Amino acid sequence: MLQIKRIIRYDLPRYPRCGQYVCPPRSSGAFVRDAAALLALAALLDACDERPLGGVPVPPRYVSEIDARQIMNQVFADRDITLDSSQVVTIPIGVHDTLTLNVDGFNDSLQVGYEYILWDDQEQFTPDVSRTLDSLNLAATPHILTVDAELDKAGAEAHLQLVVQEFLDSLAAQGVI
Amino acid sequence: MKPDTALRTLDFLSAQSAGPCAVTFFGGEPLLQLDLIKEVVARSTAEYPGKLMFRMATNGTLLTPEILEFLRANGVYFSLSLDGSPDQQDYNRMDATGKGSYERVDAAIDGTLAFNPYTVAVSVVTPETVEFLAGGVKHLFGRGFRYIVQTLNYSADWRSEDIRRLKRQYRDLAGYYYDSLKAGKKIYYSPFDSRIQTWAQKPIERGELCDLANTQIAVAASGRLYPCVQFVAEDDEAARANAIGDVWSGFDPVKRAWFVEQNRQERQSCVGCALHGRCATYCGCVNWRTTGHLNQIPPLICEHERMLVPIVDRLANKLWKSKIDLFKRKFYDKSYAVSSYIEDCLIRKAE
Numbered sequence: 001m002l003q004i005k006r007i008i009r010y011d012l013p014r015y016p017r018c019g020q021y022v023c024p025p026r027s028s029g030a031f032v033r034d035a036a037a038l039l040a041l042a043a044l045l046d047a048c049d050e051r052p053l054g055g056v057p058v059p060p061r062y063v064s065e066i067d068a069r070q071i072m073n074q075v076f077a078d079r080d081i082t083l084d085s086s087q088v089v090t091i092p093i094g095v096h097d098t099l100t101l102n103v104d105g106f107n108d109s110l111q112v113g114y115e116y117i118l119w120d121d122q123e124q125f126t127p128d129v130s131r132t133l134d135s136l137n138l139a140a141t142p143h144i145l146t147v148d149a150e151l152d153k154a155g156a157e158a159h160l161q162l163v164v165q166e167f168l169d170s171l172a173a174q175g176v177i
Numbered sequence: 178m179k180p181d182t183a184l185r186t187l188d189f190l191s192a193q194s195a196g197p198c199a200v201t202f203f204g205g206e207p208l209l210q211l212d213l214i215k216e217v218v219a220r221s222t223a224e225y226p227g228k229l230m231f232r233m234a235t236n237g238t239l240l241t242p243e244i245l246e247f248l249r250a251n252g253v254y255f256s257l258s259l260d261g262s263p264d265q266q267d268y269n270r271m272d273a274t275g276k277g278s279y280e281r282v283d284a285a286i287d288g289t290l291a292f293n294p295y296t297v298a299v300s301v302v303t304p305e306t307v308e309f310l311a312g313g314v315k316h317l318f319g320r321g322f323r324y325i326v327q328t329l330n331y332s333a334d335w336r337s338e339d340i341r342r343l344k345r346q347y348r349d350l351a352g353y354y355y356d357s358l359k360a361g362k363k364i365y366y367s368p369f370d371s372r373i374q375t376w377a378q379k380p381i382e383r384g385e386l387c388d389l390a391n392t393q394i395a396v397a398a399s400g401r402l403y404p405c406v407q408f409v410a411e412d413d414e415a416a417r418a419n420a421i422g423d424v425w426s427g428f429d430p431v432k433r434a435w436f437v438e439q440n441r442q443e444r445q446s447c448v449g450c451a452l453h454g455r456c457a458t459y460c461g462c463v464n465w466r467t468t469g470h471l472n473q474i475p476p477l478i479c480e481h482e483r484m485l486v487p488i489v490d491r492l493a494n495k496l497w498k499s500k501i502d503l504f505k506r507k508f509y510d511k512s513y514a515v516s517s518y519i520e521d522c523l524i525r526k527a528e
Binding site for chain 2: 004006007008009010013016018021022163
């Protein structure tokens with residue numbers, strides 16, 4: 001039977017509330033640049049019988065797995081959580097199903113760990129698997145943080161640290177660690 | 178509606194509105210009265226230029242290239258009542274012969290989106306069509322729609338099991354929404370977007386989501402005025418108890434004020450709830466239709482919001498954490514509507 005119930009306790013969302021973050025409007029310079037690029041492309045397409053293939057695509061550079069593990073392990077270590085690397089973890093999904101994953105770092109006694117997802121991890125960490133992990137109730141164990149590969153640019157290290165800290169904060173708030 | 182009533186309505190609305198006023202043709206199916214719509218639009222253009230804007234909610238089955246051209250020439254924008262995939266649409270939306278309407282609506286989609294790429298598809302979910310929900314939404318976005326407004330049929334007999342099935346569908350869609358924004362696809366899906374907005378932009382204030390009897394009113398075919406379309410029903414004796422005037426003699430100020438005041442009252446069952454300001458309990462029309470009271474919410478809304486808001490927040494957390502540029506622009510850049518439109522124009526030109 002459907003019911004009206006007040007929610008007494010609700011974890012605050014981790015994306016910014018109104019006023020906490022303002023996305024800078026795209027500058028007029030950026031507009032002009034984008035417009036020029038698009039119009040040039042349009043002109044190019046108009047001028048060609050066949051669609052141009054464009055230049056050689058340059059793959060983005062990501063923080064390497066070794067570096068990422070080092071950064072993330074350190075945040076766990078700062079909370080006195082030591083991790084074993086490359087552990088096989090079995091995660092119950094629903095009543096009957098399980099999911100077996102090889103994760104980058106895992107603490108067996110706390111049932112807490114993480115996986116930094118690079119290209120070669122995509123096979124096991126499909127979007128469906130990541131979504132499943134995300135949707136698992138916090139009360140369910142183990143707790144695996146999945147982090148998509150971080151672009152190798154200024155601030156990457158700080159962002160990785162922040163992601164792990166937020167994850168651990170939420171576990172601490174739930175009394176898991 | 179008789180022509181003299183329609184024309185009198187124009188005079189009434191024009192006199193009552195200090196600024197521009199949006200007039201939405203609704204039904205039934207408004208295009209069954211196309212000649213009257215043309216007469217109304219022509220009269221408005223001649224007598225009240227720039228004062229009245231026309232909108233329409235249509236099921237799309239009667240749209241033809243000629244009608245689309247008339248609507249385009251007169252700036253009559255419309256939403257399309259389209260639930261989702263063929264199975265979903267044909268389950269509840271059939272013609273008099275019992276034949277599903279999807280095929281006929283589908284034939285009008287390309288022309289509709291050429292007329293206005295931002296046309297809103299309005300989808301209604303019933304307990305019987307829950308299983309189609311995620312597939313239907315993906316189908317509509319795949320068909321070229323960018324805006325989907327989705328609501329539940331609040332009058333239907335929803336059970337706890339239906340809410341659980343609905344939850345699975347929303348979770349599936351959360352993944353789809355994430356992937357879409359990550360890929361730079363600009364989509365609007367009201368169950369997600371509107372709730373993210375209540376955190377990232379502004380909580381819902383009373384009277385904001387639904388300003389019935391005040392800045393929004395409904396005019397029945399008879400010319401009677403109602404607080405909202407939900408109150409018109411058959412416009413019979415029972416419905417008339419809720420009328421707040423008519424286009425000839427004007428508003429009944431006492432009745433009108435009563436509806437406005439009732440709608441703005443605090444929903445007592447929600448006081449102290451952590452989701453206060455984030456859910457749709459402020460729609461007095463839905464409350465009235467389901468519970469008979471403007472400020473008393475139905476259990477269905479509460480169950481739905483308690484299930485949906487956490488899914489939406491987890492989705493938004495992930496979008497934020499992943500630094501998805503489109504997410505930041507969409508919800509935190511005040512110039513997004515304009516910059517996005519210009520961007521779209523440039524892309525269309527390049528294509």
